[in-house]
Amino acid sequence: MEGSPTLKFPASERPLGVLPAPAPGEVDRRIVRLEGISKRFGSQLVLDDVSLDFEEARTTVVMGPSGCGKSVTLKHIVGLLKPDAGEVFYDGRPLSALSERELAPVRLQVGLVFQMGALFDSLSVQDNIAFPLEEHTRLSRKERDHRVEEALATVDMAGSGHKLPAQLSGGQKKRIAIARALVLRPRVMLFDEPTTGLDPIRSDGINSLIRKLQREFSVTNIVVTHDLVSAQRVADRVVMLLGGKVAADGSWDQLAHSTDVRIQHFLTGTYERIDDENMPETTINPATEPKSKRRPTSQP
Ligand SMILES: Nc1ncnc2c1ncn2[C@@H]1O[C@H](COP(=O)(O)OP(=O)(O)OP(=O)(O)O)[C@@H](O)[C@H]1O
Numbered sequence: 001m002e003g004s005p006t007l008k009f010p011a012s013e014r015p016l017g018v019l020p021a022p023a024p025g026e027v028d029r030r031i032v033r034l035e036g037i038s039k040r041f042g043s044q045l046v047l048d049d050v051s052l053d054f055e056e057a058r059t060t061v062v063m064g065p066s067g068c069g070k071s072v073t074l075k076h077i078v079g080l081l082k083p084d085a086g087e088v089f090y091d092g093r094p095l096s097a098l099s100e101r102e103l104a105p106v107r108l109q110v111g112l113v114f115q116m117g118a119l120f121d122s123l124s125v126q127d128n129i130a131f132p133l134e135e136h137t138r139l140s141r142k143e144r145d146h147r148v149e150e151a152l153a154t155v156d157m158a159g160s161g162h163k164l165p166a167q168l169s170g171g172q173k174k175r176i177a178i179a180r181a182l183v184l185r186p187r188v189m190l191f192d193e194p195t196t197g198l199d200p201i202r203s204d205g206i207n208s209l210i211r212k213l214q215r216e217f218s219v220t221n222i223v224v225t226h227d228l229v230s231a232q233r234v235a236d237r238v239v240m241l242l243g244g245k246v247a248a249d250g251s252w253d254q255l256a257h258s259t260d261v262r263i264q265h266f267l268t269g270t271y272e273r274i275d276d277e278n279m280p281e282t283t284i285n286p287a288t289e290p291k292s293k294r295r296p297t298s299q300p
């Protein structure tokens with residue numbers, strides 16, 4: 001796995017689970033914190049007392065079966081959904097204490113690439129990317145054009161500003177959706193299924209781009225994905241959500257060696273909902289399991 005020179009805790013040394021509060025005098029690098037988040041839709045409890053911290057300039061992959069609350073988790077981080085219980089902190093500030101107006105600068109620092117990409121079909125690539133700048137900034141036309149060029153170059157799509165979304169391949173559309181989130185120069189990027197529907201080569205291009213954002217711009221990436229190859233490629237850390245709870249939190253290798261049958265079923269593509277009913281609701285931390293219980297697994 002690739003490392004970043006800016007990281008404070010290499011994956012091998014970083015404590016698992018919720019990170020400890022920083023020592024006095026130490027900078028708190030937990031840029032996003034979810035503390036005891038619960039979210040219910042009708043009778044369905046989607047998130048059940050979920051606590052997760054995301055360290056600055058790291059890439060965390062969030063995995064779990066369809067409907068387990070991955071997109072819901074991302075929406076809490078940008079304040080699009082409000083928790084029934086618990087608190088989301090951005091850079092130490094509780095989002096619930098912020099008015100819509102105070103939330104605006106936070107949203108500018110957190111770029112969200114939606115699950116479906118969602119470009120405006122009638123706008124050119126240039127105008128799609130410039131859209132957040134027009135909405136949220138008072139930059140001059142010249143500065144806007146410069147930012148759009150910069151974002152296009154970052155996603156390796158320089159020179160395609162005049163095209164319409166219909167003229168782009170699926171992978172190119174994903175890149176433009178990423179450029180549109182990048183144009184505000186965010187500190188945090190949330191990716192919801194960035195490689196879904198792409199062939200392996202184009203998927204790997206997106207994976208490289210995610211790593212590049214971390215490496216070159218110290219972006220904190222939170223990547224929701226079903227794509228096991230992508231997860232393994234980009235993750236410093238993998239979080240698995242199951243049954244509304246954090247079922248595992250650690251490096252890819254730790255996840256792959258987990259003895260939790262639900263995790264093994266997920267990684268081998270045989271997850272069944274019944275697994276939730278058969279397993280205790282405790283958070284399972286692969287790192288703390290005795291070595292003798294671990295069994296090797298084939299990598300996806
Ligand atoms: N606004 C909403 N109103 C009602 N139910 C919702 C709403 N948003 C999400 N849900 C429900 O919450 C659950 C989790 O949804 P979520 O979109 O987070 O799933 P997911 O883990 O992202 O799944 P997928 O991998 O299929 O994208 C689902 O059962 C979904 O139907």
Ligand SMILES: [Mg+2]
Binds near residue numbers: 192
């Ligand atoms: Mg989703």
